[in-house]
Amino acid sequence: MAFLSAITALASALLLVQSPRASEYQLKAVFLFNFVQFVDWPAAAAADSQLPLVIGILGDDPFGAFLDETVRGERLGARPIQVRRYRQVTDIGECNILFISRSERERVPEIVSGLKNRPVLTVSDADAFANRGGMIQFIKDKNRIRLRINLEAAQAAHLTISSKLLRVADVVRAPTR
Amino acid sequence: MALRDWPIKHKLTAILLLISGLVLLLTSAAFVTYQVVTFRQTTRNNLSTRAQILAANSTAALAFANEADAREILSALKADPHLVAAALYDKDGHLFATYPAGLAAAALPPAPQADGYRFQPGRLIGFEPVAQGANDRLGTLYLESDTEAVYDSLRLSGIIAVLVMGVALLAAYFLAAALQGRISEPILALAGTAAAVSERQDYSVRAAKLGADELGVLTDAFNQMLGRIEEQERTLRSYATELEQRVAERTQELEKRAAELQAANSELDAFAYSVSHDLRAPLRSIDGFSQVLLEDYAARLDDAGRDSLHRVRAASQRMATLIDDLLKLARVTRAEMRTEPVNLSRMAQEIVLDIQRATPDRQVDIAITPGLETWGDSRLLRVALDNLLRNSWKYTGKQTQPRIEFTAVDENGGRVFAIKDNGAGFDMQYADKLFGVFQRLHSAAEFEGTGVGLATVRRIINRHGGRIWAEGTVGQGATFFFTL
Numbered sequence: 001m002a003f004l005s006a007i008t009a010l011a012s013a014l015l016l017v018q019s020p021r022a023s024e025y026q027l028k029a030v031f032l033f034n035f036v037q038f039v040d041w042p043a044a045a046a047a048d049s050q051l052p053l054v055i056g057i058l059g060d061d062p063f064g065a066f067l068d069e070t071v072r073g074e075r076l077g078a079r080p081i082q083v084r085r086y087r088q089v090t091d092i093g094e095c096n097i098l099f100i101s102r103s104e105r106e107r108v109p110e111i112v113s114g115l116k117n118r119p120v121l122t123v124s125d126a127d128a129f130a131n132r133g134g135m136i137q138f139i140k141d142k143n144r145i146r147l148r149i150n151l152e153a154a155q156a157a158h159l160t161i162s163s164k165l166l167r168v169a170d171v172v173r174a175p176t177r
Numbered sequence: 178m179a180l181r182d183w184p185i186k187h188k189l190t191a192i193l194l195l196i197s198g199l200v201l202l203l204t205s206a207a208f209v210t211y212q213v214v215t216f217r218q219t220t221r222n223n224l225s226t227r228a229q230i231l232a233a234n235s236t237a238a239l240a241f242a243n244e245a246d247a248r249e250i251l252s253a254l255k256a257d258p259h260l261v262a263a264a265l266y267d268k269d270g271h272l273f274a275t276y277p278a279g280l281a282a283a284a285l286p287p288a289p290q291a292d293g294y295r296f297q298p299g300r301l302i303g304f305e306p307v308a309q310g311a312n313d314r315l316g317t318l319y320l321e322s323d324t325e326a327v328y329d330s331l332r333l334s335g336i337i338a339v340l341v342m343g344v345a346l347l348a349a350y351f352l353a354a355a356l357q358g359r360i361s362e363p364i365l366a367l368a369g370t371a372a373a374v375s376e377r378q379d380y381s382v383r384a385a386k387l388g389a390d391e392l393g394v395l396t397d398a399f400n401q402m403l404g405r406i407e408e409q410e411r412t413l414r415s416y417a418t419e420l421e422q423r424v425a426e427r428t429q430e431l432e433k434r435a436a437e438l439q440a441a442n443s444e445l446d447a448f449a450y451s452v453s454h455d456l457r458a459p460l461r462s463i464d465g466f467s468q469v470l471l472e473d474y475a476a477r478l479d480d481a482g483r484d485s486l487h488r489v490r491a492a493s494q495r496m497a498t499l500i501d502d503l504l505k506l507a508r509v510t511r512a513e514m515r516t517e518p519v520n521l522s523r524m525a526q527e528i529v530l531d532i533q534r535a536t537p538d539r540q541v542d543i544a545i546t547p548g549l550e551t552w553g554d555s556r557l558l559r560v561a562l563d564n565l566l567r568n569s570w571k572y573t574g575k576q577t578q579p580r581i582e583f584t585a586v587d588e589n590g591g592r593v594f595a596i597k598d599n600g601a602g603f604d605m606q607y608a609d610k611l612f613g614v615f616q617r618l619h620s621a622a623e624f625e626g627t628g629v630g631l632a633t634v635r636r637i638i639n640r641h642g643g644r645i646w647a648e649g650t651v652g653q654g655a656t657f658f659f660t661l
């Protein structure tokens with residue numbers, strides 16, 4: 001099963017660091033999928049529970065096949081989970097979680113303001129993403145992946161982040177633009 | 178001592194104690210069992226609740242691989258000293274975090290087992306799924322608790338049960354000792370009264386009544402019974418006293434009369450004896466001188482004179498016999514009694530031989546039942562038997578085939594001797610006159626005799642405490658019966 005192999009990858013990412021890049025993005029793919037469980041979108045965004053839950057990637061895709069393998073066959077309740085890839089902010093239609101690739105790191109403020117007030121959870125491993133209006137930033141810390149969360153940005157988008165998720169993350173306070 | 182010999186009060190106390198002890202034992206056992214079962218359930222539920230909370234809190238730590246946070250969450254368990262180990266396994270079954278921090282991996286199950294909680298010797302273990310949302314399993318939480326708490330509970334319940342049992346049994350003993358008296362005391366009172374009655378024959382005592390229950394009814398009945406017995410005893414005693422008094426009076430009277438009779442009798446006997454004795458001397462003179470006249474003066478007398486003298490002699494000889502008989506009768510009354518075993522059959526045989534020698538010309542058929550024995554004075558009995566047999570011999574004198582029997586029959590527990598002949602017999606009308614002195618049913622011309630013999634026989638039989646009577650028919654014989 002693809003999912004199990006993803007878990008195996010997660011475990012090896014935790015224990016082994018021989019191929020840091022591959023394991024790092026394997027782990028990040030799992031984390032992206034896990035956000036589904038710990039974030040509540042406003043009722044309007046999930047009005048029809050049959051609609052797919054969309055994880056989007058903006059810019060270059062660093063995951064390769066990892067993310068597709070991770071979400072394959074998974075559902076949130078009755079909602080299937082889909083992965084979509086975007087080049088432009090304007091391409092983004094219905095989207096719940098948006099991973100902003102490092103390739104877009106210069107345009108983060110624009111992207112963030114372009115999504116302003118839309119219930120999209122923005123995630124990136126770009127430097128200072130959380131301080132620049134992004135919601136969740138992946139930080140590397142001694143071969144571990146840590147989370148930094150800009151709670152106000154999430155709240156402004158009417159997203160509710162589980163306190164359990166906040167517990168395992170650093171919370172920063174930065175003004176949203 | 179066997180249980181059935183115990184005093185009633187001990188029996189009652191023992192029964193009450195036994196019952197209350199059994200009830201207490203069962204109740205205590207139920208209490209302890211309930212306590213332990215409940216406590217096990219509670220312990221399991223507590224562990225399950227705690228595991229569910231911990232599992233819910235651990236989801237993010239597992240989802241985002243934060244071991245530090247996982248350890249921190251588990252470290253909250255240190256508040257419970259009974260929780261000896263805990264661990265989080267990730268989705269893949271690998272050990273992710275442990276509690277306490279330094280616990281060796283060997284002390285924990287290498288991989289999660291089936292979800293659920295189970296008691297093992299000395300510990301309670303549980304596996305709780307860690308899941309966020311409905312269908313996403315993130316890992317497994319393992320908890321291990323020692324069962325000291327269960328044992329503590331068992332010990333506490335046991336101590337409480339033993340204490341309660343002890344106190345309750347003690348209370349039951351005192352209550353039983355105090356209350357058994359309600360039942361045992363009336364019974365003891367009854368028993369004591371009964372013992373007093375049977376030991377001292379004292380019917381005047383009464384049992385104390387201590388209540389109106391069945392024992393009270395029993396006591397009343399017992400007392401009534403005693404009352405009736407006492408009354409009857411009193412009546413009986415008064416009857417006895419009266420009777421004794423009457424007997425004493427009657428005895429005195431009788432003794433007095435007997436003494437008078439005795440005196441009169443002795444006087445009469447003495448008189449008869451001296452008269453008979455004194456009569457013999459002139460009689461001998463009459464006979465003697467008549468003989469002298471006949472021998473020396475026969476030639477001078479004519480036939481009429483000699484005939485008269487013969488008649489004088491015969492009469493005087495008859496009179497001598499009569500006097501002899503009278504003296505015999507008197508002697509029978511005066512003689513001392515000597516009691517010894519007597520064979521009447523042999524005695525009768527000897528008498529018959531004597532009679533046959535005296536009158537060899539007569540042929541009489543004699544039948545004597547052998548072995549008839551009795552107790553009595555042999556001298557007197559010989560006189561009586563001699564009289565009776567001679568009587569029969571005499572009165573069968575006119576029979577062509579005379580027969581005399583001497584037999585005995587056992588009747589009403591006593592022996593009745595009988596002498597039966599087929600002689601002249603007598604008229605039953607005069608049966609009571611047979612044994613009177615000088616009472617004769619036949620004339621001297623028919624059968625010679627003095628009329629003293631049967632009187633003598635009756636005296637002898639009477640002196641032996643016996644009875645004599647006769648049955649007969651004229652011309653057909655007579656039977657004389659006597660008892661001794």
